[in-house]
Amino acid sequence: xxxxxxxxxxxxxxxxxxxxxxxxxxxxxxxxxxxxxxxxxxxxxxxxxxxxxxxxxxxxxxxxxxxxxxxxxxxxxxxxxxxxxxxxxxxxxxxxxxxxxxxxxxxxxxxxxxxxxxxxxxxxxxxxxxxxxxxxxxxxxxxxxxxxxxxxxxxxxxxxxxxxxxxxxxxxxxxxxxxxxxxxxxxxxxxxxxxxxxxxxxxxxxxxxxxxxxxxxxxxxxxxxxxxxxxxxxxxxxxxxxxxxxxxxxxxxxxxxxxxxxxxxxxxxxxxxxxxxxxxxxxxxxxxxxxxxxxxxxxxxxxxxxxxxxxxxxxxxxxxxxxxxxx
Amino acid sequence: xxxxxxxxxxxxxxxxxxxxxxxxxxxxxxxxxxxxxxxxxxxxxxxxxxxxxxxxxxxxxxxxxxxxxxxxxxxxxxxxxxxxxxxxxxxxxxxxxxxxxxxxxxxxxxxxxxxxxxxxxxxxxxxxxxxxxxxxxxxxxxxxxxxxxxxxxxxxxxxxxxxxxxxxxxxxxxxxxxxxxxxxxxxxxxxxxxxxxxxxxxxxxxxxxxxxxxxxxxxxxxxxxxxxxxxxxxxxxxxxxxxxxxxxxxxxxxxxxxxxxxxxxxxxxxxxxxxxxxxxxxxxxxxxxxxxxxxxxxxxxxxxxxxxxxxxxxxxxxxxxxxxxxxxxxxxxxxxxxxxxxxxxxxxxxxxxxxxxxxxxxxxxxxxxxxxxxxxxxxxxxxxxxxxxxxxxxxxxxxxxxxxxxxxxx
Numbered sequence: 001x002x003x004x005x006x007x008x009x010x011x012x013x014x015x016x017x018x019x020x021x022x023x024x025x026x027x028x029x030x031x032x033x034x035x036x037x038x039x040x041x042x043x044x045x046x047x048x049x050x051x052x053x054x055x056x057x058x059x060x061x062x063x064x065x066x067x068x069x070x071x072x073x074x075x076x077x078x079x080x081x082x083x084x085x086x087x088x089x090x091x092x093x094x095x096x097x098x099x100x101x102x103x104x105x106x107x108x109x110x111x112x113x114x115x116x117x118x119x120x121x122x123x124x125x126x127x128x129x130x131x132x133x134x135x136x137x138x139x140x141x142x143x144x145x146x147x148x149x150x151x152x153x154x155x156x157x158x159x160x161x162x163x164x165x166x167x168x169x170x171x172x173x174x175x176x177x178x179x180x181x182x183x184x185x186x187x188x189x190x191x192x193x194x195x196x197x198x199x200x201x202x203x204x205x206x207x208x209x210x211x212x213x214x215x216x217x218x219x220x221x222x223x224x225x226x227x228x229x230x231x232x233x234x235x236x237x238x239x240x241x242x243x244x245x246x247x248x249x250x251x252x253x254x255x256x257x258x259x260x261x262x263x264x265x266x267x268x269x270x271x272x273x274x275x276x277x278x279x280x281x282x283x284x285x286x287x288x289x290x291x292x293x294x295x296x297x298x299x300x301x302x303x304x305x306x307x308x309x310x311x312x313x314x315x316x317x318x319x320x321x322x323x324x325x326x327x
Numbered sequence: 328x329x330x331x332x333x334x335x336x337x338x339x340x341x342x343x344x345x346x347x348x349x350x351x352x353x354x355x356x357x358x359x360x361x362x363x364x365x366x367x368x369x370x371x372x373x374x375x376x377x378x379x380x381x382x383x384x385x386x387x388x389x390x391x392x393x394x395x396x397x398x399x400x401x402x403x404x405x406x407x408x409x410x411x412x413x414x415x416x417x418x419x420x421x422x423x424x425x426x427x428x429x430x431x432x433x434x435x436x437x438x439x440x441x442x443x444x445x446x447x448x449x450x451x452x453x454x455x456x457x458x459x460x461x462x463x464x465x466x467x468x469x470x471x472x473x474x475x476x477x478x479x480x481x482x483x484x485x486x487x488x489x490x491x492x493x494x495x496x497x498x499x500x501x502x503x504x505x506x507x508x509x510x511x512x513x514x515x516x517x518x519x520x521x522x523x524x525x526x527x528x529x530x531x532x533x534x535x536x537x538x539x540x541x542x543x544x545x546x547x548x549x550x551x552x553x554x555x556x557x558x559x560x561x562x563x564x565x566x567x568x569x570x571x572x573x574x575x576x577x578x579x580x581x582x583x584x585x586x587x588x589x590x591x592x593x594x595x596x597x598x599x600x601x602x603x604x605x606x607x608x609x610x611x612x613x614x615x616x617x618x619x620x621x622x623x624x625x626x627x628x629x630x631x632x633x634x635x636x637x638x639x640x641x642x643x644x645x646x647x648x649x650x651x652x653x654x655x656x657x658x659x660x661x662x663x664x665x666x667x668x669x670x671x672x673x674x675x676x677x678x679x680x681x682x683x684x685x686x687x688x689x690x691x692x693x694x695x696x697x698x699x700x701x702x703x704x705x706x707x708x709x710x711x712x713x714x715x716x717x718x719x720x721x722x723x724x725x726x727x728x729x730x731x732x733x734x735x736x737x
Contacts (some may be wrong), residue, residue, distance in 0.1 A: 016524060016525070016526070017526075027617075032617070032618050035617075035636075036520075036617060037636060038522075040491060063615050064617045065615070065617075071638065072637065072638055072639040072641070072642055073637070073639065073641075074641060079444065085612070086615055088610075088612065089603075089614065089619070089639065089640045089641070090610055090611050091611075091615070091642070092639065092641050093640075094639070096641060096736075183685055222612075224612070225611070226612055226613065230609075234608060234609050234613050235612075235613050235614075236608075236614045236615065238611065238615060239613065239614060239615050243615070247612075248612050271333075274611065275611075276609060276612065276613070277609075291394060299610065299611075300601065300603060301610055303609070303610050303611070305610075305611065307666070327667070
């Protein structure tokens, strides 16, 4: 797939820094390898044993974010760890756009009396709900914000909690404390809760929504969307070997779940789902009830990246919100 | 006098070869300062009558505005600014006239009664420096202030001719400006910095100095800086001449992500193009790229900005837009100044942008600013950021003088 790295290139790299050749197999270009070396040096120091180990790991295609332990996402610093998917720039792009649209449209809406309810499924590191919290908490503090983060993996739940504490150290309340239901917590306009849940099991979803009353205003999700036959063919080896299959491989399961459970049981008013191919968007479009409007957002690489939709009979101006989101 | 100057420079030159003692350096400075003082006493810096009449206009306006205020008019922001300016000019003008009349009285006294000459002379030696200071103040207040004077700034550095040595010099200049910010206790951060192949110098860097007003302080640093020294890379001991370019830009707004995304939307889609390094294939979860470089092209001005230091595209994009905003503002201001000059149809030698503004001569331990012919013999002190202010003061005084000349032409 890639051209061979000749001895001349490796020797040139070694003359710059003895461990630079270790970075070339993954980075492929000298400029990118130097850039990565700079990031690694910033974290591990110059010529330390740690830096050498980090370069050695990188030569075995371990993702840079796992080695450094973090990835910037919007204004946040998101911790990354083995067994949890690393946030991608495409996700960052649409999540930031969504928060901009929310600030512009929802911030101006006066008649809303109860907190805006936003829930993120398959949350992983928690990057999407934490960014929404960070960006919109000022604009939406009146009437308030109730954000939920849901994942099936205990690793992801653990990491989301850590990321919440890491990025919002001043929010003293213990997030995602499953033992205390909402009514025992002190009343606050901003709420962030984390929940371990298998959303494909509809009985668990029913149990969850019974406890967290009220319709969800915006449902976001970055589900696994790579079909098994593409997993070998299209996925980079670094991703295939080191990132969790649980967060990557699925075909239409999560889009079926969206249509049947979340829309079918009238639990939500609008949604944004990331996707891997246009068929997934077409599936959603074909199967939603007639009062739902569905559209596709493209990323800045001109690839279809999100499917979004809203209930046109819902009392809020979702039409305007998603017009901004899609632009 | 002549003997002492040459002796001083001889000592400085010799000392630069040896390890320098701070005590001796201080001694040399203090002798210079006394020489400066004795010069001030003999010279009265009176302002030309056209300027005084201009100041008088401000005074009249001030009286009008004050009357309006007593009649109960409320000023808007612009009105308040105008009022503040007029009142400060009027105040300084009054002081100027007071001190001047005192001086005149004293001079009269010397003529009328020679017995009082000694006393009067003594008083004059105090009054004249005071008068000169007030006169300078008034001149400064009459000159139009730079529209971006209160802004923080960005300093862009780029090596010029001279290969690796120029890159090393650009690096030296970068550390000079960071040291300068450090000695003033100003907040600063390096927005981007590209090392050269061997890591000894830089291919380019952008330094952000977040102190409001730092733009006014540093804007005259813009231009080509020339260095003459024996480079570390030279094996035969020859002196080389290399250059580095410094661009100083006003920072128009805080570079928080929100204001940047709002700023981004002020451009029409066909005015601007944002390029990422595209990965082939399907993107999204399929790949995990660490290449976050962003290139921003602004078509109307032809400005292209590349940014790759941050690990997220979002942050690189935000930084690129901050830089674009600064460059556009600076360009606009420069175009405006150029059209003003064209309108006056006269050639004015501008103090910014002229080529080769300064020379750093290491063998002679000398820095000369070519615009105002100011020379200082202390390269280590300047590069440590401690004595850069001496040069900046000199260039500023020069600029004030130039602008005052233009003011008289008008």
